[in-house]
Amino acid sequence: MWIYEKKLEFPVKIKNRDARLAKIMLEQYGGADGELGASIRYLSQRFSMITPEAKATLNDIGTEELAHLEIMGTIFSQLTDGLSVEEIKAAGLDPYYVAHGLGVYPASAAGIPFSAVGLQSKGNPVADLYENMAAEQKAKATYDYLIDLTDDPDVLRPLRFLREREIVHFQRFGECLDILRDYMNEKRMIVMPEINLLNK
Amino acid sequence: MDREKILQSLTALDFMAVDLGLYLNTHPNDKEALEEYNKIITSANIVREKYESEYGPLCSFRSSDNNSDTWSWKNNPWPWEESFNFQLAVKECN
Numbered sequence: 001m002w003i004y005e006k007k008l009e010f011p012v013k014i015k016n017r018d019a020r021l022a023k024i025m026l027e028q029y030g031g032a033d034g035e036l037g038a039s040i041r042y043l044s045q046r047f048s049m050i051t052p053e054a055k056a057t058l059n060d061i062g063t064e065e066l067a068h069l070e071i072m073g074t075i076f077s078q079l080t081d082g083l084s085v086e087e088i089k090a091a092g093l094d095p096y097y098v099a100h101g102l103g104v105y106p107a108s109a110a111g112i113p114f115s116a117v118g119l120q121s122k123g124n125p126v127a128d129l130y131e132n133m134a135a136e137q138k139a140k141a142t143y144d145y146l147i148d149l150t151d152d153p154d155v156l157r158p159l160r161f162l163r164e165r166e167i168v169h170f171q172r173f174g175e176c177l178d179i180l181r182d183y184m185n186e187k188r189m190i191v192m193p194e195i196n197l198l199n200k
Numbered sequence: 201m202d203r204e205k206i207l208q209s210l211t212a213l214d215f216m217a218v219d220l221g222l223y224l225n226t227h228p229n230d231k232e233a234l235e236e237y238n239k240i241i242t243s244a245n246i247v248r249e250k251y252e253s254e255y256g257p258l259c260s261f262r263s264s265d266n267n268s269d270t271w272s273w274k275n276n277p278w279p280w281e282e283s284f285n286f287q288l289a290v291k292e293c294n
Contacts, residue, residue: 070279
């Protein structure tokens with residue numbers, strides 16, 4: 001169950017429309033290391049976590065990623081608000097426009113529609129937590145590249161916030177992995193019930 | 201306090217709660233963090249109530265919608281719209 005709260009996790013207030021920026025921002029909406037993939041990855045993997053810490057962490061980070069998806073969609077929506085045909089053509093946004101208009105569609109910056117091929121849910125908590133740590137690093141790298149290509153402070157602010165969150169999430173997944181290892185290394189004694197072979 | 205100021209305080213408090221909540225998931229015995237988390241939730245509830253009483257419901261099926269005799273949940277602006285959001289002061293973001 002989820003409750004929607006009618007506000008963003010971090011504000012997005014962009015004054016100037018910009019077709020070129022809008023086009024690259026899609027990478028973190030529907031790209032391989034984007035927020036949609038992150039959310040679905042953690043919310044799917046949480047069913048096979050075995051420690052309370054990892055269950056809570058995947059549940060809560062998966063939920064926060066939905067708020068990040070909303071922020072990226074908001075950035076695209078505000079950057080494209082009121083674009084002219086000339087601006088769309090000049091930025092090379094025309095192949096996108098012909099398929100989606102200025103609607104928000106989960107695809108990568110290069111136009112590849114969102115695919116679950118870019119994520120895993122392995123039914124193995126160790127494998128999944130390693131994947132998640134890598135995913136957070138890849139998302140952070142993508143934000144680094146987006147920041148390199150962005151000069152509008154209104155867009156930079158939320159990008160920097162989201163980049164910071166990737167670092168925090170990486171840290172939390174690492175802690176979950178440490179806790180899981182300790183749990184798996186605990187010695188366990190299994191006591192078999194006494195069996196009455198003679199049926200007395 | 202105007203809408204944007206209240207929204208900014210609530211956004212800050214809720215973010216602290218999100219971040220501390222994640223920390224507590226892997227540090228459940230950190231008493232100081234737990235105490236801080238509970239303080240933030242108490243403050244956020246007060247600010248949320250103030251916002252909702254003046255500007256309408258924030259949460260789907262958790263907030264009552266009794267400011268007028270019409271359903272105000274659907275009212276504009278929505279969070280993805282520029283006019284919904286507050287402007288951060290420059291010193292707060294660089």
